[in-house]
Amino acid sequence: MSSIPEATAISLTNDERAELESLARSTKTEHQMRQRARIVLMAADGVATRAIGRAVGCTTGTASKWRVRYAERRLGGLDETGDRGAEPKYTEATDKRILAQLDWPPPKGYGRWTGPLLAAALGDVDVQYVWRFLRAQKIDLAGRKSWCESNDPEFAAKTADVVGLYMAPPENAIVICVDERPSIQALERAQGYLKFPNGRALTGHSHDYKRNGTSTLFAAFEVATAKVTAAHKTRRRRVEFLDFMNSVVAANPGKTIHVVLDNLNTHKPKNDRWISRHPNVHFHFTPTRASWLNQVEIWFSILQGKSLSGESFTSVKQLRAHIDAFIEAYNANAKPFVWTKSEVHQKRIKARFADQ
Numbered sequence: 001m002s003s004i005p006e007a008t009a010i011s012l013t014n015d016e017r018a019e020l021e022s023l024a025r026s027t028k029t030e031h032q033m034r035q036r037a038r039i040v041l042m043a044a045d046g047v048a049t050r051a052i053g054r055a056v057g058c059t060t061g062t063a064s065k066w067r068v069r070y071a072e073r074r075l076g077g078l079d080e081t082g083d084r085g086a087e088p089k090y091t092e093a094t095d096k097r098i099l100a101q102l103d104w105p106p107p108k109g110y111g112r113w114t115g116p117l118l119a120a121a122l123g124d125v126d127v128q129y130v131w132r133f134l135r136a137q138k139i140d141l142a143g144r145k146s147w148c149e150s151n152d153p154e155f156a157a158k159t160a161d162v163v164g165l166y167m168a169p170p171e172n173a174i175v176i177c178v179d180e181r182p183s184i185q186a187l188e189r190a191q192g193y194l195k196f197p198n199g200r201a202l203t204g205h206s207h208d209y210k211r212n213g214t215s216t217l218f219a220a221f222e223v224a225t226a227k228v229t230a231a232h233k234t235r236r237r238r239v240e241f242l243d244f245m246n247s248v249v250a251a252n253p254g255k256t257i258h259v260v261l262d263n264l265n266t267h268k269p270k271n272d273r274w275i276s277r278h279p280n281v282h283f284h285f286t287p288t289r290a291s292w293l294n295q296v297e298i299w300f301s302i303l304q305g306k307s308l309s310g311e312s313f314t315s316v317k318q319l320r321a322h323i324d325a326f327i328e329a330y331n332a333n334a335k336p337f338v339w340t341k342s343e344v345h346q347k348r349i350k351a352r353f354a355d356q
Contacts, residue, residue: 152288177296226334262291
């Protein structure tokens with residue numbers, strides 16, 4: 001005849017009872033800890049394990065486990081969660097395998113990795129774990145970004161030169177940013193409004209279009225006033241660039257002019273005779289592959305977004321007149337860009353996911 005094993009006896013000192021009662025009453029203690037403290041207190045009062053389970057709302061096994069753990073480890077035993085069960089299937093080594101696999105080319109015929117492709121390549125990792133890990137690492141397989149990393153050994157010095165002109169321009173001098181926007185297309189396409197079943201309406205244009213030629217825009221953005229001077233050309237050669245610069249110099253007679261430019265070969269030939277004939281003009285070149293430092297690029301973005309995107313032009317003449325009208329309106333309310341970044345540092349791109 002089998003006998004029922006006796007429950008583990010619990011004996012408390014006054015200090016232990018006071019500490020357990022404090023835990024059981026406290027509203028700041030998490031629910032599980034309050035429950036465990038009540039189990040031990042009732043066990044110390046001689047209450048049967050099954051009755052304890054009914055009173056605190058747990059199974060008999062749970063009540064037995066925590067009275068045993070307290071008897072063995074006292075209060076420290078209540079802080080532990082007990083046995084964790086089986087070892088986790090996927091470990092840190094699995095995570096490293098996923099990152100390492102991302103550094104290999106995707107299977108033939110595919111342009112990028114996906115969760116199922118990674119799981120298939122790894123062989124023993126479930127696709128749901130792959131997705132969870134990628135989300136935790138904030139790795140977006142579908143997202144695509146382009147970058148342009150400057151390899152200019154004089155990056156810091158050139159950047160300091162350009163940013164210095166923005167932050168503290170020379171006295172009695174003009175600072176302008178110059179660049180070209182080549183091959184702006186005069187696209188002719190139907191315009192109109194689209195009305196959706198939910199009542200939403202927005203402007204739109206047809207997918208089909210007719211090309212009516214292109215035009216190249218030269219622009220000079222004055223840093224202090226944000227006003228823009230522009231000229232339309234048919235090509236983008238050195239002769240067109242110098243013709244535009246001659247007009248800029250003629251519009252500012254006798255003034256010292258500092259010009260921010262990118263490294264296009266039409267801007268900086270090996271023997272620049274033009275700059276030697278104009279000692280009042282000083283060229284400042286942005287670092288290689290860092291034309292984003294040129295403020296006129298910001299203005300070109302504004303021109304595209306507010307004036308050109310989605311518009312229709314029947315001729316190059318109409319395109320140029322449209323741009324001139326925008327420049328006139330822009331200059332009437334021009335506000336200088338506020339350059340807030342006092343230091344610009346290169347940030348190297350990580351070559352491998354495994355370097356995360």
